[in-house]
Amino acid sequence: MSRYDFVCKFVDMKWKAAAPKYRQDIARALTAATPAMYSTTRGKPEDRALRAAMHRWGYNCKHREEAPEEAAAVLRWLAHNTKPVSALIDDPGLVRDLLDAATSLLNGQRAAPNTVRKHRMVLSNALDYAVELKLLPANPLKTLKWKPPASAYEVDRRSVVNHTQARALLAAVKAQQPSGERLVAFFALMYYAALRPEETVNLRRDNITLPPLVKNPESGELEEPANAWGELHLLKAAPHPGREWTDTGVAREERALKHRAEGHSRTVPIPPPLVPILRAHLAAFGNGPDGRVFYGVQGESFRSSPTGVPGGPHGRTG
Template sequence: MNTSYDVKVWDIRRNQSSKTPSYELRWAVGRRRKSRTFRTKALAENFQSDLRQAAKRGEAFDEESGLPLSMLAVKSATTWFGFALAYVDMKWPHAAAKTRDSLTDALATITPALVDQDAPGKPDALLLREALRQFALPPAARLLPRPQEIRTALAWLERHSLHIADLAKVRNVRLGLDALTLRLDGGAAAATTIARKRSVFYNALQYAVDLEELPTNPIDKVKAWKPPKVREVVDRRVVVNPVQARELLTAVTYVGRLNRGRHLRGFFACLYFGGLRPAEALGLRKQDCHLPATGWGRLVLAKSRPQANKKWTDSGEAHDDRGLKHRAEDEGRPVPIPPELVAILREHIAEFGVHKDGRLFRTSRGGVISIGTYCEAWKAARAFALTPEQQASPLAARPYDLRHAAVSLWLNAGVAAPDVAERAGHGVNVLLKVYAKCIDGGTEVANRRIEDALAA
C-alpha cells in the first residue's frame, strides 16, 4: 500500500451533466485525483468534512483508494459489530465529549439488535450494553481488563453480528430501528432519544454508502416505520417575564451554604440578561468581559465547558473544554449586555474574585460547577420565588429556560431577527422556528382581521 500526506480537498460543485440534482466532490492524494458524486449537497459536505478532518489530524491517505487509513479500517470491516468499532475510531478524534457519549449510547442500543435472530445463547441485554459502552466502543476502554462475562458477551456479538451487506435488506434495518424505540426495561423511549439515536444509525449507514459498502442508505427504503414527532419549538409557558426573573435571581442568593447561592446569582444572570448557554457561562473569564462603570457592557465569548462523563473527554475531566457551538474553533461571539448585568458581574468579581485562569464561576476548590449543583440551587430558588401554582407549572423549570426567556424578550422587543440570532449564537432560520410560539402579537392581529372580515 502506497500512502501519502499530500492531500487536497476542493469545494463541492453541482454536477451539470446529470438530469437529476447531484453534487461532485473532488480531492487529490499525491498526484492521484479522485472524485465522488452524491445525491444531495449535505451528503457531499459530510464526506468532505471527514476527509478534511483526517487530513487535519495528519493521517496518512491510501493513494489507490484516496481514503484515509481510518476510513479503510471501516471499509475492511465485514460485520456490523466490526464496522461499529471502526466507525467510532474514525469519529472519535474530532468529536466533542457529548457527541462521543451520544454516539456510543446509540451504537450500544443498535448493535445487539443487528444479529442473527436464530442464534442461541444471546447474552442478557444489560450485559451486552455494559460490554459495548464500557469496554468495546470507547477506543481507550478496549485496553481495560475484561471480566469473563464481558469477554463471553463480546465474543457472542462477534460471531453472530450481521454482515454489512445484509443491512441492504429492509427487514434487517428495521431490527435496529425498532430497538431505538424501547428502553432497556421495555418501556417506550422518549421521542428526542429515538430521534437522536436514529440520526447516529442513519449517519453510520450513510458512511457505509460513502465507502461503497452499501448501494443506498437502507433507512430511506423503510416506509412503514415513522419516528415519533419531536417538539422543536420552545413552550412559551416556560418563559418568565422580567419581574419574575429578577425575583428568581434574588431568591438564588438565599439558597445553599457558604455563599453558594450568592456565587451563582451572576451565573444565572448571564443566562437571562445575556442569553448565554449554561456551558458558555461556565467558561466565561474576566478577560472576556468589558464591564464599564456605566452603560452597556460586552462579553466576547470564547470558551464553552459542557459537562460529560470523564470517559468521553480527552482530559479525563468531567467538563470538556470546547469552542463555541456553531462556531469555528477560535471564533468568538460578541454579546452586548445591559447595565443591570454589568453591575451584577462587577459585584460578583469584587466579592468572589476570579480563578487563576480568569473564570468567574467555579467551585470552592476551583473546579467547574456541575449541572447537579446549579440545578439544585435553581430548584430551591423556584420554591422561594414562585407561588405553589407556578412551581407546579413548567415556568422556568430549568436554568436553560432563562436563555429562552432572554431570546423571547429580545424578539418581542422588536430587535431584528439577525441581531438576535447573532447574540444568541443561532442561525436565523433556527431561531424563528424554535421561538415561533414565543413571539407575541400574532394571535391578536389575526383575531382582529378575522373579526373585521366577519363584520363586513
C-alpha cells in the first residue's frame, strides 16, 4: 500500500472519534511528513499545491471526493508516486527522514516543542495502525534514538501583559467601532479569569454567578461590593476549527471542555476587577439570539481570526 493511500485509510479510521481540531492536527502532521515518502520528483506538482491538496482534500475524508479537478490531479500523483509503507522496514534512514519532515517547518527549522510532540504522536499512531493492518511488523519509530525538545516551564514575565498594560488594552478595544464595547468583557475574561477563547465565546448567562449589589448606607443606592468575588461554571466550549472539519458543517461546534470528559465542568473564580466589567456587559447587551453572552452587532455568533479570537469589523472575521 502506498504511503498516500495508507494515510487516507488512517485518517478515515480516526475521523469518527476525533474532535474537529484534532482532525486538523492529524492532517497537518501527516501533510508535513509525506514529502519524505515521495518515490520520484518526475511530474511533481508545486509544493504549495501538494500541501493544499493533502490538507484540504486528501486528508479530510468528509471532502476528499469533492476535490476540484486541479486538486484531484495532485492527489492522483501522490497515490502513484509515494513509496509503499513497507519501505520503512529495511530503511532506518527513511524513518528518521519521515520524523524529521513531520517535525520541521517549511524553512527546514525545527517546529515549536509542542508542535514537535504533537506531530510525532500523530506519526507514531499512524505507524501503530500500519502494524495493526500488518503492513509493518513493528512500529519503526519506537526504535529510533530521539530526544524531544525541551519545553520552558517558567513563564517569562517580560512576555506577559501586566495590569497597567491590560487596562490600556481593554480601553483600546472599547474605542474600536462599532464592535469594541461588546468585546471589552470578552478580552477581560481571558485576562482576569484565564479563559480560553473557545470557552469565552460559548459563555451563557447561567454560567455566571456575580456577587449581589449592596446598598450604600448614605445614598441608599445599590453599588458594587468591595473586593467581592464571583464564579464561572463552565460546561462546554465552542472551538472554531472551520466548517470543513466538523460533522455538522458549522464553523464553530460545541464540544466538551479541553482535557475533560463529556459532562465534566470547570469552576473559575471571577476576581473583583472583573465583576463590574461583566455586570456592565450583561446590562448593556444581555443575551444573544442563541443565548450566548457574546455576539456581533448584527446578532451573529463570533467567528475567529487566525489567532483564535474574535476580531474585524462587526465582531467578525473570515
